[in-house]
Amino acid sequence: NAGVTQTPKFQVLKTGQSMTLQCAQDMNHEYMSWYRQDPGMGLRLIHYSVGAGITDQGEVPNGYNVSRSTTEDFPLRLLSAAPSQTSVYFCASSPRPYRVNTGELFFGEGSRLTVL
């Protein structure tokens, strides 16, 4: 079982460069999300999606774009990288939480991004 797959695991960018973090899940989950995790802070939601063709902003969306063309894939694009975007990024999915289940999140392994 692959679960949630994120690539790349490590990336170094220069200020102003753009890149895309890939995320794919094979569990047919409707809900997908991107978080960033910084030392001393809780996970912060960047963008999320409740189904193909539907995306919405989270707590810290500035500087990031997402799209959801299929149920399986939810890429995160950094438009013009800044040092403040140095972080560990996690993609997570769950069955849609509004139904009768806990809505627990299944996380990818994380992508460690450094912006110089």
Added chain:
Amino acid sequence: GQNIDQPTEMTATEGAIVQINCTYQTSGFNGLFWYQQHAGEAPTFLSYNVLDGLEEKGRFSSFLSRSKGYSYLLLKELQMKDSASYLCAVRDSNYQLIWGAGTKLIIKP
């Protein structure tokens, strides 16, 4: 504003019991989650509470008091592999998760 508070770090001895507290102030409540995160790895789900009381799952138990905005995670018979960060998260009225900064648990032999 919305806020989740948990201790930054705790130390315990192998074989002992430890309780990690979490207090929250959120816009609405639709469940509280505990996740475990080993260093350099992704968080993994431990427990879910939506009603008051204690949920037991093997060596781990989680308690919730909605009236007090309070939860704890109880770990029994501590093992070295329990050394990790423990994240508390509350699902608010919009079904979004609000996360605490996590409690780093250090287990000593």
